[in-house]
Amino acid sequence: MSRYIPINAQDALDKLKAKKKQISIGLATIAALLILFFVFFTKSSEIPECQDCKSYGPLKPAYKGSLDLIFENKDYQLSVIEKLAGAIRIPTQIYDETPPPDLSIPLKDDPNYKNFSLLHTYLESTFPLVYSKFIVEKINGAGLLLTWHPKHIPKDSKPFLLMAHQDVVPFDPSTVSRWTYPPFSGHYDKKTDTLYGRGSTDTKKLLISHLEALELLIAANWEPSKRPILLSYGFDEERGGIDGASAIAKFILERYGPDSIYGLIDEGGETGYLGDNGFIGSPVTAEKGYLDAIITLNTKGGHSSIPPDHTSIGIISELNYLLEKNPYDPSIAVNNPALEAVQCRALYDKSFFGDVTKGFKSGRLGKLTNAVNNHLGYRYFFRTSQAIDIIKGGVKANALPEQVTVLVNNRININSSVNETLVHILDLVSEVADKYDLSIKLERSSNASELKSGKNGEFVVVVRGELEPAPISPTAGDEMWEIIAGTIVNTYSSSFFGNNTEVYVAPSLTTGNTDTKYFWDLTKRIYRFSGSLHVNGSNAHTVDEKTTGKSIISCLAFVYQIIGNIDKYT
Ligand SMILES: *[C@@H]1O[C@H](CO)[C@@H](O)[C@H](O)[C@H]1NC(C)=O
Ligand SMILES: *[C@@H]1O[C@H](CO)[C@@H](O)[C@H](O)[C@H]1NC(C)=O
Ligand SMILES: *[C@@H]1O[C@H](CO)[C@@H](O)[C@H](O)[C@H]1NC(C)=O
Ligand SMILES: *[C@@H]1O[C@H](CO)[C@@H](O)[C@H](O)[C@H]1NC(C)=O
Ligand SMILES: *[C@@H]1O[C@H](CO)[C@@H](O)[C@H](O)[C@H]1NC(C)=O
Ligand SMILES: *[C@@H]1O[C@H](CO)[C@@H](O)[C@H](O)[C@H]1NC(C)=O
Ligand SMILES: [Zn+2]
Numbered sequence: 177m178s179r180y181i182p183i184n185a186q187d188a189l190d191k192l193k194a195k196k197k198q199i200s201i202g203l204a205t206i207a208a209l210l211i212l213f214f215v216f217f218t219k220s221s222e223i224p225e226c227q228d229c230k231s232y233g234p235l236k237p238a239y240k241g242s243l244d245l246i247f248e249n250k251d252y253q254l255s256v257i258e259k260l261a262g263a264i265r266i267p268t269q270i271y272d273e274t275p276p277p278d279l280s281i282p283l284k285d286d287p288n289y290k291n292f293s294l295l296h297t298y299l300e301s302t303f304p305l306v307y308s309k310f311i312v313e314k315i316n317g318a319g320l321l322l323t324w325h326p327k328h329i330p331k332d333s334k335p336f337l338l339m340a341h342q343d344v345v346p347f348d349p350s351t352v353s354r355w356t357y358p359p360f361s362g363h364y365d366k367k368t369d370t371l372y373g374r375g376s377t378d379t380k381k382l383l384i385s386h387l388e389a390l391e392l393l394i395a396a397n398w399e400p401s402k403r404p405i406l407l408s409y410g411f412d413e414e415r416g417g418i419d420g421a422s423a424i425a426k427f428i429l430e431r432y433g434p435d436s437i438y439g440l441i442d443e444g445g446e447t448g449y450l451g452d453n454g455f456i457g458s459p460v461t462a463e464k465g466y467l468d469a470i471i472t473l474n475t476k477g478g479h480s481s482i483p484p485d486h487t488s489i490g491i492i493s494e495l496n497y498l499l500e501k502n503p504y505d506p507s508i509a510v511n512n513p514a515l516e517a518v519q520c521r522a523l524y525d526k527s528f529f530g531d532v533t534k535g536f537k538s539g540r541l542g543k544l545t546n547a548v549n550n551h552l553g554y555r556y557f558f559r560t561s562q563a564i565d566i567i568k569g570g571v572k573a574n575a576l577p578e579q580v581t582v583l584v585n586n587r588i589n590i591n592s593s594v595n596e597t598l599v600h601i602l603d604l605v606s607e608v609a610d611k612y613d614l615s616i617k618l619e620r621s622s623n624a625s626e627l628k629s630g631k632n633g634e635f636v637v638v639v640r641g642e643l644e645p646a647p648i649s650p651t652a653g654d655e656m657w658e659i660i661a662g663t664i665v666n667t668y669s670s671s672f673f674g675n676n677t678e679v680y681v682a683p684s685l686t687t688g689n690t691d692t693k694y695f696w697d698l699t700k701r702i703y704r705f706s707g708s709l710h711v712n713g714s715n716a717h718t719v720d721e722k723t724t725g726k727s728i729i730s731c732l733a734f735v736y737q738i739i740g741n742i743d744k745y746t
Pocket of ligand 7: 379
């Protein structure tokens with residue numbers, strides 16, 4: 177595509193460093209022509225061009241060290257797979273109702289967290305060099321914060337932070353027979369290069385890759401030259417990080433202050449395989465917002481032989497019907513990073529949906545909106561979702577239901593807000609309340625207010641877990657972003673991935689949330705990307721969660737390089 181301006185990441189970094197040098201007249205002229213060209217060709221399109229896709233060359237590793245060992249030595253690779261299998265065999269399940277660790281007793285005696293204590297012991301014995309170099313702090317009982325700050329690095333140097341989580345989604349015992357191997361067996365099938373088990377993909381693969389990369393680096397006497405390295409491992413990401421990452425983030429904020437972290441990388445995006453077309457790495461630079469609306473309707477009870485025309489269940493059904501009849505409008509914000517990810521695929525992945533590709537080619541946002549709306553995999557990148565997930569009401573065949581409750585879960589589009597979402601819900605509640613003369617009470621962070629009063633009963637709308645969409649992390653032109661991009665290209669250009677060396681990079685968005693939501697005050701450079709090769713059917717959160725040796729090694733190779741690159745090139 178002629179409209180793409182390839183940038184070599186190495187050159188780009190050199191340019192960043194050489195900013196103060198005078199730009200020659202020749203270069204300025206070329207730049208001006210390029211800008212004119214760009215403006216001329218894009219003004220007719222409502223859809224911005226990809227900034228990033230195909231823009232980066234491989235970034236030469238600042239420290240190559242053991243990279244060949246990682247990519248080429250089969251015995252070494254098996255030893256890494258075995259280290260991950262060992263971590264999978266320790267079931268660190270976290271349930272929604274698990275209480276926080278009991279800080280009055282040792283972790284190993286806390287029935288809910290005994291296994292986390294076992295995992296800590298396992299990590300310490302498996303990565304002795306990391307545990308000797310880093311200061312290891314337990315935060316809120318089971319959280320781990322590891323710090324490596326060599327003496328020669330100035331106190332005020334901003335640390336680089338790597339994150340993952342120790343907990344896994346519980347497995348449902350009723351599904352045990354559907355697992356090819358038991359969920360915590362950590363079974364590795366050499367023939368298919370598949371490692372089975374809960375946590376294999378979400379996210380012990382990343383946790384073990386961090387520690388293994390650092391173990392290798394320390395063994396070779398590498399040490400950071402400019403920035404301290406922090407590792408943060410929460411213990412309840414899978415129920416929102418309320419006791420784990422939230423406490424670690426608070427601890428870091430108290431120790432270092434606001435905006436004190438250089439940048440962070442947590443779980444999130446991966447690298448997709450486009451068949452003959454190459455690979456696409458998608459670091460996630462934005463996260464949708466969140467809101468649960470728990471809507472209860474209280475009405476008069478009575479004998480069900482003389483019912484009113486509408487019971488509370490009937491009325492709330494009308495609300496459910498209205499909610500689903502009025503979904504949120506799709507709206508493609510031009511700064512939505514998913515636009516880049518989808519556009520990059522539409523251009524370079526030949527198996528991609530034709531109508532989405534046509535939408536991009538048309539340059540018309542309306543046409544593109546219709547096209548992405550028809551694909552479940554992409555629809556919710558560009559609009560607020562709603563799902564009526566829970567309904568409860570009624571107790572007896574001959575008694576009118578006095579109370580019924582529904583829970584509506586919403587993931588908020590990145591150019592929308594908690595307020596806009598709540599207004600949408602309350603508008604529909606009001607419509608029903610007006611029709612049946614019902615009151616509406618809103619409860620938000622323990623504040624209750626009556627929005628409307630009625631005679632026949634009361635809606636109580638409780639707002640839970642409200643979270644605005646995340647700030648969007650910087651991409652093209654940002655030093656850390658360009659290092660990540662160049663590192664992705666270098667990793668996937670390795671012959672380990674075959675001779676297919678086309679590697680694309682595009683930012684993306686997650687429709688879910690990660691532990692990073694507690695770190696907004698610490699840095700604007702928040703990237704959610706494990707570096708690993710995406711595995712088809714890795715089944716995160718469900719039966720037969722699995723990964724491959726290849727995916728583990730790709731994750732390790734990326735992490736190994738990014739540690740050296742961030743230290744050297746920033
Ligand atoms: C802890 O591990 C044991 C097996 O080692 C397992 O039976 C138990 O369910 C685990 N506890 C939790 C909370 O995951
Ligand atoms: C994943 O599946 C798709 C189609 O279902 C296929 O085209 C692609 O090659 C697969 N990727 C890998 C890495 O096997
Ligand atoms: C979101 O973006 C779309 C397209 O750019 C725009 O039409 C809409 O007004 C935006 N919404 C908000 C709340 O900013
Ligand atoms: C939404 O924001 C507007 C304007 O700031 C405010 O008047 C309104 O009360 C808010 N609505 C809710 C439900 O918070
Ligand atoms: C009630 O809301 C106000 C602002 O709307 C807030 O400052 C206050 O903390 C809230 N009260 C409670 C108990 O959360
Ligand atoms: C890569 O190319 C070389 C020769 O150019 C060939 O020997 C080798 O088998 C190829 N590897 C893969 C994985 O296709
Ligand atoms: Zn996870």
